[in-house]
Amino acid sequence: MPNTDAHVLRADWLEYVRALAPASVDLLFADPPFNTGITRSSPPSGARRGRVTSYRYTDAWSDAAAYIDWLRVRLTAALPALRPAANILIHCDWRADHHVRILLDQLLGPDRFVNHIIWSYGLGGSSPRRFARKHDDILFYSRDPAACHFDPPRVPATSRRLAGRVKKATDVLDIPSLNNMARERTGYPTQKPVALLELLIAACCPPGGVVLDPCCGSGTTLVAAARLGRTALGCDLNPRAVALTRRRLERERPGRTPARPRTP
Numbered sequence: 001m002p003n004t005d006a007h008v009l010r011a012d013w014l015e016y017v018r019a020l021a022p023a024s025v026d027l028l029f030a031d032p033p034f035n036t037g038i039t040r041s042s043p044p045s046g047a048r049r050g051r052v053t054s055y056r057y058t059d060a061w062s063d064a065a066a067y068i069d070w071l072r073v074r075l076t077a078a079l080p081a082l083r084p085a086a087n088i089l090i091h092c093d094w095r096a097d098h099h100v101r102i103l104l105d106q107l108l109g110p111d112r113f114v115n116h117i118i119w120s121y122g123l124g125g126s127s128p129r130r131f132a133r134k135h136d137d138i139l140f141y142s143r144d145p146a147a148c149h150f151d152p153p154r155v156p157a158t159s160r161r162l163a164g165r166v167k168k169a170t171d172v173l174d175i176p177s178l179n180n181m182a183r184e185r186t187g188y189p190t191q192k193p194v195a196l197l198e199l200l201i202a203a204c205c206p207p208g209g210v211v212l213d214p215c216c217g218s219g220t221t222l223v224a225a226a227r228l229g230r231t232a233l234g235c236d237l238n239p240r241a242v243a244l245t246r247r248r249l250e251r252e253r254p255g256r257t258p259a260r261p262r263t264p
């Protein structure tokens with residue numbers, strides 16, 4: 001049964017988490033801007049499919065140190081809201097993963113590191129100058145790795161011996177990114193697939209638990225949490241992201257048929 005009892009607000013991550021009840025969150029998943037140095041915009045190709053093409057968010061800091069300071073303040077503010085054995089997943093890429101890992105070691109302790117997950121998404125072009133970059137990084141820490149919730153996800157086995165069966169997932173997740181044809185595409189820039197968030201939430205948040213996404217964008221985390229019966233909390237600075245998240249959650253209500261997102 002979906003849990004559409006989600007809470008989403010237009011707010012800065014910093015203010016939002018300060019207002020949360022202490023020790024109330026089982027999983028913090030954050031997919032913040034990656035410090036790409038540009039304004040992220042909706043793919044213009046979405047216009048051909050009737051999608052919104054005017055979503056934007058800023059993704060530029062003066063340098064890596066300023067970006068990590070921004071993240072440090074917000075992660076620190078979120079810690080009191082986490083339960084003693086809560087899990088933390090921070091989604092980033094090659095630009096900042098090394099800095100974010102050091103930050104998490106400093107804030108939580110290196111012994112709280114669990115996994116460096118590779119989200120291998122496949123889509124995109126190749127490069128004549130280097131190996132094509134085809135993955136994001138998801139850093140998995142736990143406040144208490146010995147007591148945290150972890151339910152190993154099952155994925156299709158690839159070996160001939162196990163053909164047609166499933167096996168426990170490794171730290172490399174092969175999940176395609178959303179192509180232009182994908183029905184779940186909203187037009188929001190850097191929208192992640194629900195399949196990725198469903199896998200992570202089912203693995204890292206106990207049934208009936210609380211998931212927090214303080215940079216929720218189009219609301220993918222909240223939709224996945226709702227489908228899995230978890231309570232979702234989210235915020236975003238961008239009011240149009242919050243409006244979009246609310247519409248996506250509304251469509252998760254029992255009896256509602258999925259529809260293409262409309263322009264706010």
Ligand SMILES: C[S@@+](CC[C@H](N)C(=O)[O-])C[C@H]1O[C@@H](n2cnc3c(N)ncnc32)[C@H](O)[C@@H]1O
Nearest residue numbers: 012013031057191192215217218220236237238
């Ligand atoms: C990478 S996108 C999230 C995409 C999302 N996971 C999805 O699937 O749609 C990052 C989001 O962080 C938001 N953001 C940036 N600074 C923020 C802040 N200080 N507080 C809350 N949200 C912020 C942006 O508006 C943007 O929507």
